[in-house]
Amino acid sequence: MAISETPATGQSTSERGSGRTLRELSDLITPMTIRVAVTLRIPQKISGGGQTAEALAAATNSDPDVLERILFHLVGVGVLTRDDDGRFGLTHVGAQLLEDDGAVNPDFLDLDTVAGRAELSFIRLPDVARSGDIVAYSAQYGTGFWDDLGKEPSSAAHFDQVMADGMQKRVQEIAESYDWGALGSVVDVGGGNGTLLAGLLRAHPGLRGTVVDRDAGPATRTFREAGLTGRAEALSGSFLEPLPPGAGGYVVSRIQSDWNDADVRTILGHCADAAGAAGKVIVVDEFAAEEGVRTDSETDLRMLMYYGGKERTMEQVRALAADVGLSVRSLRRAADWTIMELSSARGG
Template identity: 75%
Template sequence: MATFEATAETAAKNLESGRTLRELSDLVTPMAIRVAITLRIAQKIDVGRLTAEVLAADTGTDADVLERILLHLVTVGVLTRNERGEFGLTRIGEDMLVESGKAANPPWLDLNTVAGRAELTFTRLLDVARTGKVAYSAQYGTSFWDDLTRDTSSGTAFDLVMARGMERRIHEIAKAYDWGSLGTVVDVGGGNGTLLAGLLHAHPGLRGTVLDRHAEPALRTFKDAGLSERATAISGSFLKPLPPGAGGYILSRIQSDWNDADVRTILGHCRKAAEPQGKIIIIDEFATEEGVRCNSEDDLRMLVYYGGKERTMEQVRALATDVGLSVESLRAAADWTIMELVPTEL
């Protein structure tokens, strides 16, 4: 019910603000913002390069075209412009500076990043509706994940975004489950090791390994945290067999990024590696009920980027049952849920 109430509240706010269907479906402003971010306009303005002519020279763009883009951003309240033709940043415009500090761009809006390019695949949403094919692969001829593996800077930015979400919840996750009883864990798709490092700090007897596209980011995290004696990382894919024998296999924010067949493959590899007594631990935010998504925007992103979806607990439980896993327990951890799975007879 809360989701429907939120939807009604959003609709009411749109009506109160006078936002029209045209404004809600506008592509001009989002693309102008993305171009400005990709060209690092905010950073250049912040250090004093202010006119369209100077900004165009710095960015290798046409001065007339760039000025027209920037003037639109003045119109919508992202930039200011004075009588000398110098552009400045509004409070909203300053948000273009703050993702990882002034030197970095918001990775989801920078068109030079994998995530930024992925946003453009929404122009294929009609094709997805008609064919069910993954938009990213159709547009670029490769998968989002393969691109992320090849583009190390985008991969690093992606891991940082994921880590920030984890950092807000790590304390609750660490205390909501007896991680120490597992002895050893493999954080499958564990990114830069933020989750595992937090668990190891909270449970001194625990040891662990991160498996992800590249091992180096997690290894740096463990070294900086003084955890290298208890934690390591290996490069690999969870679509292939996993290192066996750990007490637990963690899947954090993984299941929504893949289609049903791939989720079964991932869970199946976890089950095989965990046999006979290991556990599979899913840490995630689940859709509240069939047909209702916690975050409808992210649900559509999962669809066009990867062919995934925001799943309900029951949908995940059904996929787990298909590969011989059953739910042992469910625990709340901040606004996420810890789902403990154990192998059963197939």
């Protein structure tokens, strides 16, 4: 969005009223009390009927006085109700904490999960702002996001499922929007649980493929369940290391925004090396808008805090690819995503 003045008010058109006061916008107390309630499973414990703070404290192994003070705050901001007998219940807003209905994802609020801890790494934003290159998650917890996720199988499976759900909505269109069959074989670099590769193989019966991801287990299961084991395999490995060479295409789907510029060059460079002069590197992603205003600043800042990454425009990805000798050969739209075909600048 261009920043211009609106003559009638003199207000920049880039000003976006949220309808909330500065006090509400800058509050940390409500977000933290909601997170504590979710972490202690208070919404689940009161969804079937109100409970007193004392009973909830006993059920959650918490201090009754502190818990009651937290719950009182949540009554004040409209998340909980409290009846005359001191029993706390859920308002219609609080009921949204029971499940992911699209309005809010409770996973991001539960401080006992990797996603919840990742959100809490925003405490390090001042350090990140000053240094520019600290990764908040690693600084806060002493280990990287992906390593932590690998230690928590249920969180890792949930992460894969969220990724797979987003992919499933678009995989048909991605499969139809590009001539994947002409590649003969593809390596899906960081291909998660194999949802994209399985979709490509179903649509292109002559195609073979390999997922390379930190843990080959989830993609192996997907291929087995889809009856694709004859044409698909999964390897545990890192795209920060050299990739298996010789495939016709190296797919990089929703990877670049998780990494800083230097790492993106490394990943694309490994793809380019493995693809050689004849192979293609195919970036599949939803790129940031070019206009200079971040349309999805929340995701952009999450990428920054969790991984030191960023939401990039197509032009920014094209420039990083050019740094490792890759040129854009074609661009195609698939649903709301883009398929960017790259190949060696020296190749055809």
